Amino acid sequence: MNLSRRQFLVLVPATAVAWQYVLAGTPRDAPNYQLADHWWGMLLDITKCIGCGNCVRACQAENDVPDGYFRTWVERYLRTDWNLTTPEVISPDGGKEGFPTAEEVKDGMYFFVPKMCNHCADSPCTQVCPVGATFITPDGVVLIDQTYCLGCAYCVQACPYGCRYIHPTRHVADKCTLCYHRITKGLTTACCENCPTGARQLVDLKNPNDPIHAFLKTHDVHVLKPEMATGAKAFYNGLDGSVR
Amino acid sequence: MGGVEGYMYPNEINLYWSVLIVVYPYVTGLVAGAFILASLVRIFNVKEVAPTYRLALLTALAFLIVAPLPLLLHLGHPERCFEMYFTPHDTSAMAMFGYVYIWYLMAVLLFEIWLDFRHDIILTARSSKGLKRAFYVLLSLGSNNTSEHSLAVDERAGWIVTLIGIPSAFLLHGYVGFIFGSIKANPWWSSPLMPVVFIFSAMVSGIALVLLVYMFTTRARHREIDMPCVDTIARYLLYIFIIDFVMEMLDLVHRIYVADESFRSINFMVHTKLYFSQIVLQIYIGTLVPLILLGIVQVTRLSPSLRKAIYALSAALIEIAVVSMRWNVVIGGQLFSKSFLGYTTYKIGLITHEGLFMAVFLTLLPLAFLWVLVKILPPWPELKRGMNRVASVTMP
Amino acid sequence: MKNFRDSEHLLRFAFLFAMVLALFLIVRHFVVPKSFGEYGHYRGAAIGETAARPIHFAGQSACATCHTDIAATKQAGMHAGVHCEACHGPLAKHAADPASVQPPKLDTAVLCVRCHAASAAKPKNFPQVAAAEHSGGLVCETCHHPHSPAIQSEGAK
Structure with missing residues (x-):
């Protein structure tokens, strides 16, 4: 516990400059970040999620998400043996404060499903925006231009996953940005940073060394509602057929 | 969370499209319907309904002026609305609607009304003084030519505009239907029949409205209601309403029989939260009753006063049916979760800016506009100029 | 004409x-x-x-730049995969100005249970306890050091 040593380290010019660069700047000004070199997505591992709600709280802290609205949330499924397609689902306050204790059931199975914007490559929400206020960036992230959005909520209606909402005080559409302000500076998203079990992994499909490529070869990975043909890039490992 | 049964995605608990989005397709539909009635006279040469021709055009205009207001009030940032025109997104049905709206307002409705009333405007300008004269000169755009040939040119141009206007009216309301029908995420909306159903219900509501306005204004001016005129309108109303009803039932029967993954949700909703507005109001009271009443008139010989009463009642019920239909589509489509696992409740505000009073106000506001328009441009058939010219449309 | x-x-x-x-x-x-x-x-x-929006979570590597000792302890234990701010909260301000912005004290009674309270919904291989019976009223860090929670580990000071 040597505070002066830490202070000294922070003041080492190289570290300080690097951190200043992390705190401010735009991707186009950053020499290291090229829009064309990335294609972002997210891997969500249902077999690892413990429903602690860390991701939901971290997202709220990082992105100033208003109470009662969610850029990410966690659902708890109970799929009984009697009906494999109609599960019982809860998500109290988006799972922000965790879940009530579940008792073992003989004829059913519990599991958690973290949800977020799927950053679809063929996104229905950007398709319907009348003015081009929501769009897919060249690096594959669906963003909202808060200074341009009319707040018509057409995109909210068009999203099959319920990921969008109208911000109660800004009156514009809002949703997950895949922590675009972080990933363009070499950091991971707030939810991935704070997931204690590694159930969420930021994925860059254009990076040949990204572990996702090996993971996809050996795991049973699906996207939500594939019949919607949205080109979803939230990849789920261990996704049960009852998840909607 | 109040009003939630089962599971909703947490962002779905609030409805984002309020009762104002119910008013918007209803008002837009009245425009399209009223215009189609006017085109019956001009293009399809149904001379009996000529007394309502100009009234129908002014009604369409009054409602068209109000049509964007509910949308505008609903926007989170109404001050940014012109972005729809400056940077319209070509894949968005809503952006294209903006252009169709302007096209319809400027190129079709205003132009047609101007051509049709130009003679009257000039005559009024000539016979008045001062500010009133200046106003009518402005309305005439400075044109002062009332020669026979120039009026014939008006006729010809008006005929062409109406011809363009019919597909434009279909486009206007078809687009409204497409806004909903193209949302694949929502099975209650996603249907290729949606634009068709919207167009036919629009025609029905617009024709019924003009019928009501005509009967009311004629009586208020202590004139005789032209029975062949209202008989003909009622006949067309019945035919188009049958098509509309068949289309809607086709959609419903298809959903029930196919029973896809969304069916359990929708079936439950129709039997509970939408039971009153869909089954009772829209189908029983708003559709079956007027269909039977109008059908009885066709196969029996009733006295004129009884027929008038039936027409007025049927038209009023039809308006209820069409408002309910819009409600069931817009609100109904947001009551169930896209997870198909739960339902929420729409809590309608009363005096909020998206509340019930605002909705009623916006629905009635066009009638005030109509009153003003009628004062400026009297459409009454007994003012002979209008009658004669409409009757001579077929003249090349 | x-x-x-x-x-x-x-x-x-x-x-x-x-x-x-x-x-x-x-x-x-x-x-x-x-x-x-x-x-x-x-x-x-x-x-x-x-x-250009502001960052709130500094990220694991920023923490490890200075807190090398704790990072090493954590790396050797069961909590290697748990990043610092997952428990300590968003500390980008602290990373930018370590002297004036200090992280808040943590309450292990809340924190540990959030993840480790037993529930049939959690993956079976995840360590979980019925908190009330498990410790007999003792606080978690009596036996488990948060940075290296396995009991045999004496590495943490």
Whole structure:
């Protein structure tokens, strides 16, 4: 516990400059970040999620998400043996404060499903925006231009996953940005940073060394509602057929 | 969370499209319907309904002026609305609607009304003084030519505009239907029949409205209601309403029989939260009753006063049916979760800016506009100029 | 030119139409943001604006730059995969100015249970306890050091 040593380290010019660069700047000004070199997505591992709600709280802290609205949330499924397609689902306050204790059931199975914007490559929400206020960036992230959005909520209606909402005080559409302000500076998203079990992994499909490529070869990975043909890039490992 | 049964995605608990989005397709539909009635006279040469021709055009205009207001009030940032025109997104049905709206307002409705009333405007300008004269000169755009040939040119141009206007009216309301029908995420909306159903219900509501306005204004001016005129309108109303009803039932029967993954949700909703507005109001009271009443008139010989009463009642019920239909589509489509696992409740505000009073106000506001328009441009058939010219449309 | 004189009023309306159109195009020229259409049908500058939003979580590597000892302890234990801010909260301000912004004290009674309280919904291989029976009222860190929670580990000071 040597505070002066830490202070000294922070003041080492190289570290300080690097951190200043992390705190401010735009991707186009950053020499290291090229829009064309990335294609972002997210891997969500249902077999690892413990429903602690860390991701939901971290997202709220990082992105100033208003109470009662969610850029990410966690659902708890109970799929009984009697009906494999109609599960019982809860998500109290988006799972922000965790879940009530579940008792073992003989004829059913519990599991958690973290949800977020799927950053679809063929996104229905950007398709319907009348003015081009929501769009897919060249690096594959669906963003909202808060200074341009009319707040018509057409995109909210068009999203099959319920990921969008109208911000109660800004009156514009809002949703997950895949922590675009972080990933363009070499950091991971707030939810991935704070997931204690590694159930969420930021994925860059254009990076040949990204572990996702090996993971996809050996795991049973699906996207939500594939019949919607949205080109979803939230990849789920261990996704049960009852998840909607 | 109040009003939630089962599971909703947490962002779905609030409805984002309020009762104002119910008013918007209803008002837009009245425009399209009223215009189609006017085109019956001009293009399809149904001379009996000529007394309502100009009234129908002014009604369409009054409602068209109000049509964007509910949308505008609903926007989170109404001050940014012109972005729809400056940077319209070509894949968005809503952006294209903006252009169709302007096209319809400027190129079709205003132009047609101007051509049709130009003679009257000039005559009024000539016979008045001062500010009133200046106003009518402005309305005439400075044109002062009332020669026979120039009026014939008006006729010809008006005929062409109406011809363009019919597909434009279909486009206007078809687009409204497409806004909903193209949302694949929502099975209650996603249907290729949606634009068709919207167009036919629009025609029905617009024709019924003009019928009501005509009967009311004629009586208020202590004139005789032209029975062949209202008989003909009622006949067309019945035919188009049958098509509309068949289309809607086709959609419903298809959903029930196919029973896809969304069916359990929708079936439950129709039997509970939408039971009153869909089954009772829209189908029983708003559709079956007027269909039977109008059908009885066709196969029996009733006295004129009884027929008038039936027409007025049927038209009023039809308006209820069409408002309910819009409600069931817009609100109904947001009551169930896209997870198909739960339902929420729409809590309608009363005096909020998206509340019930605002909705009623916006629905009635066009009638005030109509009153003003009628004062400026009297459409009454007994003012002979209008009658004669409409009757001579077929003249090349 | 009798024909023209009798149809010139149509031109008046067309002129009105053209005026509105011209006005629209002029206004449009000035109103549409400069970067609109740079990458697609949207304001290109919005990408940079989104990227410039403030960061709240500094990230594991920023913490490890200074806290090398704790990072090493943690790396050797069961909590290697748990990043610092997952428990300590968002500390980018602390990373930017370590002297003046200090992280808040943590309450292990809340924190540990959040993840480790037993529930049938959690993956079976995840360590979980019925908190009330497990410790007999003792706080977690009596036996488990949060940075290296396995009991045999004496590495943490």
